[in-house]
Amino acid sequence: MPTSLSSHKTIRKQEWTSRLIKPSTRAERKKEFLRHELLEGLMMEQMKMSSKFFYDTNGSKLFEWITKLPEYYPTRTEKSILKQYGQQLFGHLSHIDLVELGSGDCSKISLILSAIPSKQRETIIYRPIDFSQSALDQSQLQLLKVLPELKVEPLVADFTKLQALPNGQPRVICFLGSTIGNFDLHESQLLLQQIADIMNTGDQLIIGLDLVKDTETLESAYNDSQRITEAFNKNILRSCNNILHSNFHPPAFEHLAFFNHEKSRIEMHLKALSDLFVKSPYLNGQIMIQKGETIHTENSHKYTIPMIEELADSIRLNIKNIFTDQKQWFSLVQMVK
Numbered sequence: 080m081p082t083s084l085s086s087h088k089t090i091r092k093q094e095w096t097s098r099l100i101k102p103s104t105r106a107e108r109k110k111e112f113l114r115h116e117l118l119e120g121l122m123m124e125q126m127k128m129s130s131k132f133f134y135d136t137n138g139s140k141l142f143e144w145i146t147k148l149p150e151y152y153p154t155r156t157e158k159s160i161l162k163q164y165g166q167q168l169f170g171h172l173s174h175i176d177l178v179e180l181g182s183g184d185c186s187k188i189s190l191i192l193s194a195i196p197s198k199q200r201e202t203i204i205y206r207p208i209d210f211s212q213s214a215l216d217q218s219q220l221q222l223l224k225v226l227p228e229l230k231v232e233p234l235v236a237d238f239t240k241l242q243a244l245p246n247g248q249p250r251v252i253c254f255l256g257s258t259i260g261n262f263d264l265h266e267s268q269l270l271l272q273q274i275a276d277i278m279n280t281g282d283q284l285i286i287g288l289d290l291v292k293d294t295e296t297l298e299s300a301y302n303d304s305q306r307i308t309e310a311f312n313k314n315i316l317r318s319c320n321n322i323l324h325s326n327f328h329p330p331a332f333e334h335l336a337f338f339n340h341e342k343s344r345i346e347m348h349l350k351a352l353s354d355l356f357v358k359s360p361y362l363n364g365q366i367m368i369q370k371g372e373t374i375h376t377e378n379s380h381k382y383t384i385p386m387i388e389e390l391a392d393s394i395r396l397n398i399k400n401i402f403t404d405q406k407q408w409f410s411l412v413q414m415v416k
């Protein structure tokens with residue numbers, strides 16, 4: 080039985096509905112959910128695609144490349160904070176579950192683990208959680224090369240849907256890279272509340288948050304001279320084509336990334352260079368996109384210290400420390416339940 084979605088968007092010339100088939104298996108249900116999410120976003124007045132669709136195998140590789148670009152300061156700045164304060168934050172840890180949400184490559188967690196003496200490290204279970212199977216596979220391989228005795232229990236999962244964590248040892252949950260900034264402020268508060276709810280008293284949450292700074296530095300981090308961020312942004316269309324069997328043609332779009340001062344966030348969009356029609360076997364009809372219309376692909380929120388304090392208050396976690404670099408470009412926030 081086809082489920083039906085109808086467009087409320089008048090700017091599109093053709094009324095269209097989706098032809099999603101009722102799935103039977105769990106894997107099929109998951110795929111249908113993703114198709115539904117993509118189609119719903121494309122029906123909105125301001126079209127959007129969730130930034131989680133960036134991270135197919137190619138997208139995860141492109142992101143890793145971005146983290147090494149000279150303009151992309153967040154990764155190296157957060158790493159410098161981890162190097163400077165790693166001992167203080169993690170040096171005493173033993174008999175814990177070290178959970179990492181959206182773990183990506185393993186380069187940050189290896190900094191954390193190397194701040195812990197090896198005898199203590201033997202008592203730690205590292206639990207990376209990511210929905211990119213390829214990122215998890217790769218990172219586990221890399222990590223075990225350097226720390227062969229490490230206990231790693233990876234989980235392919237959507238961290239927005241976490242209902243529980245293993246309950247054996249106290250947990251230190253790391254949510255690095257300002258990934259939380261890719262959620263709207265309300266969504267990020269809900270997500271952190273969900274995480275806080277599954278924490279036990281004494282568990283810690285360590286969040287990496289990017290800070291507000293001059294617009295030029297912010298915008299050049301998302302408009303790099305090698306155009307890797309552009310490739311990353313356009314890769315979402317390939318990822319969407321794989322899911323919807325659609326015909327998005329990435330060169331038909333322009334990469335846009337700018338700082339929205341009012342909302343304190345970098346926004347990434349893809350702007351249509353001409354009128355175009357998008358087809359998919361999951362659609363009755365076609366989606367018309369007019370020249371100049373954009374698909375909003377990502378928000379990356381930038382925080383101030385008062386915003387961080389407000390966020391912690393709203394989820395009723397206590398801030399133990401806020402570590403920053405010398406330029407105050409990035410912050411590592413230690414919260415305790």
Ligand code: SAH
Binds near residue numbers: 184236239257258
């Ligand atoms: N923490 C790493 C990677 C950040 S990139 C760093 O700081 O460099 C964001 C990562 O989060 C990607 O690996 C992506 O696959 C993962 N991710 C994004 N949304 C997710 C979700 N809802 N559930 C699980 N993983 C997610």
Ligand code: AVI
Binds near residue numbers: 145258
């Ligand atoms: C994963 N996330 C925090 C990155 C960011 O900066 O918002 C993703 C990214 N988008 C473009 N460049 C990097």
